[in-house]
Amino acid sequence: MAHPLTVIENSEPATQTLPHNVEAEAALLGALMIDNRLAEDVQLKLRSEHFFEPLHGRIYDQILRLLDKNMIASPVTLRPLFEADEDMKEVGGPAYLAQLTGSGAAIIGARDFAGQIYDLALLRALVGVGREMVEQALDTSDEVDPKGQIESAEAALYRVAEEGGGEGSVKSFGVATRMAVQMAEKALNSGGGLSGLTTGLETINAKTGGLHNSDLVILAGRPGMGKTALATNIAFNTARRFLQDIEDGIAPEKSAGAGVAFFSLEMSADQLATRILAENSGISSEALRMGKISQHDFRNLARAAAELETLPLYIDDTPGLTIAALRTRARRLKRQKGIGFVVVDYLQLLQGAGKNSNDNRVQEISEISRGLKTLAKELSVPVLALSQLSRAVEQREDKRPQLSDLRESGSIEQDADMVWFVYREEYYVQSREPKRPIEGDDAKVWEDHEKWKLDMERVYGLAECIVAKQRHGATGKVRMKFDAKITKFSDHIDADHLPEMRG
Template identity: 35%
Template structure:
């Protein structure tokens, strides 16, 4: 007897021959607006001319919108005259018929919402048809295109909570203030803990909706500090999503294992681990495995894909903070030949800020600094050093530069808080921008491999001979 193999099948539906439409709703909305144009601003917040499948109806709505922008008086006569001026080709009889479709504008907002629903269904049908054609003809890039298109359709739906009265916003603001006060009185960090006490004191911890740009020159330790921030957040119970475009997942995991176990980075790299080292690594693996950290090391990922994955993980309670390492490695191609690299990077930076607001979680975006830092006598990073786009500075709520003076040959560091200190094993976080607080310098200690980081006041960390 032959074994019947399991075959995965998908429901096949017949192609949509007629797209969803509602001529009656289109005429009802336009007729109501002609009779009671005071509803026009509210209707425009719900639908655009694209909601009208009938080309003439779309033209009439565009004329009404233009008259509304000019605050012109709208009635049947003035609308007819404007249609003639614009060459819309609308007949008088048709406009008169529109006013006969409804008795008043009382239900126009409900009609507009229903018309918007029809448009969304029509766009979904068209999306499905184009998706099928693209997948069959040229599957390369179809997933990113589909994600972007479906996200655009979803974001175009009307959300009742988009507009809120000031009274509700004030109440919510005071509620959050009360939560911050309770956290401060209990000695807890107000936001997501950074792992550095001085940094928590200046920033209050990372906050939902914030875009934090962590920038530095190559080999300054951006990824190491990023991992430290990620582990501190995860240890406090905040799920962290790390998108690493530079290092593979196993290398990130290796750094975390070395940092948590105090095993020599050089020994870990070449596999020279004794029994005690293996015991420490297994103990660290057990502790790290309990942390809510999720890794994605796909190279050349786009912000559209990152947004889609973060939204999915957030719905499952697995995305409370996002880390992207790093901005200049993102896929920023737009297909527009006239677009510049600076504009593409600016769009990616803006997308990261919008992601932070949409999922109400902090987004830490790593970025490279230009070579101008190394050309100056004073190697202190400046906001103007952010590479390829000034928009990064504008989008960011916090900009922190990583600096290790010892890398430039400095033996000591002059500080206002600690006086003159040795530069060996000391890093500096320059908080160059803080939209909700103070700026300044945060000093931290690190080992040679940058796998262990502590507050400067905590004391020295153990060192390893070779960098990881």
């Protein structure tokens, strides 16, 4: 069905009629009042702001409201709601509702009408974006900022593509409930416990339910704790799971994995790739960099590289990105590559939009954390952002991080849906090594070093992920294993939790 675009030649753009089809709107409303069941399909996509005629949009809204209350939506039940409506009086009063149901034939094409109304709304939104772009580009009275204009235009176009040009995605409770049930079904199909994307670590999945769409997850830790290693592990596991699920015939929207956009503001793409190769080949990244590997190791390396060839993991290592530029790039990756998870390493290396952002760093960090949360909601993907911790940790006896240690801004904690801290006691115990005893030293020196060795044995290769904040569930601690040689985190199986052996 062709869209009835009205084009008036040789006329000013202001006098052109915007794309619309009021007859299709009237026919759809009539069909909905005759058969209320049609709303089940239609309301998933169509919203009141997609109607060109405002009165039609209000009628559509009231139909959905009545259906949400389990009431029948018909000209009779809708009549009292429009007695005082001025626009309704202009078309003959509430009797107009009965006129809309005049053609029963509209029921057959209801879905087509809904599709056409939605498409025409997109076209009108595109016209709006285009006009705004032209007006801004021609207006040189303000400070000229072409890059900023391009970024805001791209954001506006993305909103049109994702939301049909609406100012906000208002969902009826019915739609929201269906989404919640789909999430529960996904958790059930994945073996229970995983309602979001997998982290690849069963213990973290069990604690958090995975990584949820629209969530901002902050992963924080002091230098040397392994923040980047854990983020890289999770990014790789999520991308690999997506590849595996697709091979197994699972639909992309039902996969517990996703394509990943990794914004690495600290390490270069090849450094990150080296880490992932080390993790998968079992060869230390240091040996890889120095070329200290055997032929056998090289074969393992080639095998791992071949397996990772098709991995949907996209690394952007542009330094000094602004939060606006990062959001633009993430939107582009969502559109072009269909990514479903964003990782940012790390938050403090991003820049705000302000010209003198260094004057108020706390305000700038607030803008960045808010921007990351907005990105998560806008793209409907989880965003994992790494963050530094203040030195206050080092001054305490117990070096385990707390929420108050999040550096420079309380807004990070406020904007985050989850806050994870990565902590390795081994790092601190190792740095406290006393003098190594040599022959002739007194017993105290030998005793101190022996005590330190016992301490090292207790903490060697262990790490903790401390879930300090979680909107979806309880906080607590998850134990992990960490292989520093290949920078790999894995699940830690506690001897206390092993099943009993029966004779």
